[in-house]
Amino acid sequence: MLKDITLGQYFPGHTLAHRLDPRTKLLAVVLYIVALFCAKGVVTYAIVMAALATCILVSRVKLRALTRGLKAVYVIVIFTAVMNMFFTGGTPVADVWLLRHITFEGLRTAVFMVLRIIMLIMGTFLLTYTTSPIALTDGLENALSPLKKLHVPVHELAMMMSIALRFIPTLIEETDKIMSAQKARGADFESGSIFKRAKALVPILVPLFISAFRRADELATAMECRCYHGGDGRTALHVLHYKAADYLVMIGFVVLTVGVIVLARMGF
Amino acid sequence: MATMIETKDLTFTYPAEEGREEMPALRNVNLSVEKGSFVVVLGHNGSGKSTLAKHMNAVLLPTGGALYVEGMDTADEAVLLEIRRRVGMVFQNPDNQIVANVVEEDVAFAPENLGIPSDEIRRRVDDALAAVGMENFTRHAPHLLSGGQKQRIAIAGVIAMEPECIVLDEATAMLDPVGRREVLASAHRLNRERGITVVLITHHMPEAVNADRVVVMNDGYLVMDGTPREIFARVGELRAIGLAAPDTVELMDHLNKSGWDLPLEAITVEECADAIYNALAAEEK
Ligand SMILES: Nc1ncnc2c1ncn2[C@@H]1O[C@H](COP(=O)(O)OP(=O)(O)OP(=O)(O)O)[C@@H](O)[C@H]1O
Ligand SMILES: [Mg+2]
Numbered sequence: 001m002l003k004d005i006t007l008g009q010y011f012p013g014h015t016l017a018h019r020l021d022p023r024t025k026l027l028a029v030v031l032y033i034v035a036l037f038c039a040k041g042v043v044t045y046a047i048v049m050a051a052l053a054t055c056i057l058v059s060r061v062k063l064r065a066l067t068r069g070l071k072a073v074y075v076i077v078i079f080t081a082v083m084n085m086f087f088t089g090g091t092p093v094a095d096v097w098l099l100r101h102i103t104f105e106g107l108r109t110a111v112f113m114v115l116r117i118i119m120l121i122m123g124t125f126l127l128t129y130t131t132s133p134i135a136l137t138d139g140l141e142n143a144l145s146p147l148k149k150l151h152v153p154v155h156e157l158a159m160m161m162s163i164a165l166r167f168i169p170t171l172i173e174e175t176d177k178i179m180s181a182q183k184a185r186g187a188d189f190e191s192g193s194i195f196k197r198a199k200a201l202v203p204i205l206v207p208l209f210i211s212a213f214r215r216a217d218e219l220a221t222a223m224e225c226r227c228y229h230g231g232d233g234r235t236a237l238h239v240l241h242y243k244a245a246d247y248l249v250m251i252g253f254v255v256l257t258v259g260v261i262v263l264a265r266m267g268f
Numbered sequence: 269m270a271t272m273i274e275t276k277d278l279t280f281t282y283p284a285e286e287g288r289e290e291m292p293a294l295r296n297v298n299l300s301v302e303k304g305s306f307v308v309v310l311g312h313n314g315s316g317k318s319t320l321a322k323h324m325n326a327v328l329l330p331t332g333g334a335l336y337v338e339g340m341d342t343a344d345e346a347v348l349l350e351i352r353r354r355v356g357m358v359f360q361n362p363d364n365q366i367v368a369n370v371v372e373e374d375v376a377f378a379p380e381n382l383g384i385p386s387d388e389i390r391r392r393v394d395d396a397l398a399a400v401g402m403e404n405f406t407r408h409a410p411h412l413l414s415g416g417q418k419q420r421i422a423i424a425g426v427i428a429m430e431p432e433c434i435v436l437d438e439a440t441a442m443l444d445p446v447g448r449r450e451v452l453a454s455a456h457r458l459n460r461e462r463g464i465t466v467v468l469i470t471h472h473m474p475e476a477v478n479a480d481r482v483v484v485m486n487d488g489y490l491v492m493d494g495t496p497r498e499i500f501a502r503v504g505e506l507r508a509i510g511l512a513a514p515d516t517v518e519l520m521d522h523l524n525k526s527g528w529d530l531p532l533e534a535i536t537v538e539e540c541a542d543a544i545y546n547a548l549a550a551e552e553k
Contacts (some may be wrong), residue, residue: 223367
């Protein structure tokens with residue numbers, strides 16, 4: 001069950017999508033999301049979808065890995081679809097029983113909404129699949145560094161994020177261990193009502209939290225011992241710099257987003 | 269010889285919990301560690317070994333007395349980073365001291381904090397990983413490595429600061445025998461080949477056999493200080509403070525109790541075997 005968590009998972013590779021500067025990819029994802037939310041009709045959706053498909057092909061990430069990420073949200077997807085189908089005004093599909101409440105317009109919005117959610121998730125997952133968490137946090141810190149002038153703790157946030165990502169596998173492993181230990185003592189996590197199952201989680205969460213705090217304490221000491229004293233004067237092993245490909249990709253995504261917005265305005 | 273670390277009546281008391289009496293964790297410790305030496309610190313649980321170690325790079329500051337790192341007072345805020353750079357610290361749990369999720373990024377953490385230029389960081393990372401024999405794992409994810417490998421990465425992360433001294437606080441305690449040997453061999457190699465001073469804190473007696481010097485702590489006091497041979501010959505005293513000498517010494521001590529006369533200075537397995545062989549040969553005559 002814990003193996004399904006794909007958050008922050010990275011599939012190493014050497015494709016163009018992997019080699020791009022993380023800041024380029026972040027900008028591309030932002031532009032892509034803007035385009036996705038501006039898309040209105042079949043044409044604009046098709047364009048955004050084509051862009052996504054190109055990125056998936058270039059990155060050589062397996063489609064299965066991307067759809068696995070969708071598992072976590074299928075409830076939301078179905079819910080959105082059903083809500084849209086029933087609660088959009090317009091012409092009913094047919095004049096019988098339930099179908100009376102489903103409108104053509106509703107079906108159309110439902111399809112578009114589901115597509116939008118799926119494409120949103122696939123796009124962002126593609127980013128985390130092709131960018132190592134370190135590169136991602138470096139990119140975020142670098143891209144957001146102008147905010148430091150407004151006293152936003154950009155370095156601290158980026159450091160917190162990278163440490164969180166570093167500890168996800170460790171904590172998952174630990175959770176598995178605690179669960180096995182509790183199962184060996186007769187704990188039952190799989191049956192009973194939802195309340196019973198939630199209650200069964202308490203003996204897992206308590207030791208997990210205690211251990212997480214202990215780890216945090218030890219890690220803080222270890223970081224101090226290695227001369228960590230905040231972001232001031234820090235240098236980096238890998239210095240970020242844009243290459244020709246980065247500029248091309250950025251231009252590509254700007255064109256995509258502007259194009260989609262213009263077309264959507266024109267009613268496509 | 270120059271001194272690396274020197275303590276003067278070092279005393280330290282943790283702030284007590286409410287309703288509890290304050291108990292000093294270190295009491296008037298006077299110790300001086302020579303540059304380039306390999307010192308092992310022994311002592312039972314709660315004897316103050318970790319507390320002493322944490323003073324060596326100013327993670328804890330003395331509540332009484334003082335500690336000097338190459339003449340610099342650890343209480344002096346202005347030299348804090350310089351002290352931490354010179355004295356690297358490796359802890360027991362490798363999982364809780366690895367910061368990044370790529371090996372080379374983790375090793376680069378300390379030089380990055382020190383503001384060293386990128387190409388110099390690159391050189392140091394490669395050098396540090398080679399020093400612990402992990403040069404083939406540069407791009408690996410630390411959580412997929414064995415305990416011994418993780419701990420060697422942690423050592424590399426300290427080596428990258430180019431320290432004069434490394435303190436290993438029970439760095440082998442969570443490892444299997446193979447991992448323990450790897451880490452110990454790395455520590456000895458760094459000491460031999462680079463002249464780095466090593467302070468090794470351990471529960472595991474055989475690790476003390478090859479040290480230049482052994483220091484024994486008990487209830488916050490420094491109770492014994494000498495070469496491994498001198499210390500282990502005092503089997504009775506060690507036992508009284510809850511420590512066992514290495515198996516070889518324990519064996520000879522037992523034999524001596526039943527009327528043999530074996531030298532307790534024979535601490536390695538070979539020396540012990542020779543001593544028993546010689547004693548048997550003398551018996552024959
Ligand atoms: N953070 C703390 N707060 C209060 N008391 C502490 C703290 N850490 C250690 N002590 C106490 O200080 C004393 C010395 O502890 P220390 O950790 O130095 O021992 P140690 O020799 O390293 O033991 P071990 O072999 O278990 O690691 C112990 O009595 C311990 O209870
Ligand atoms: Mg300790």
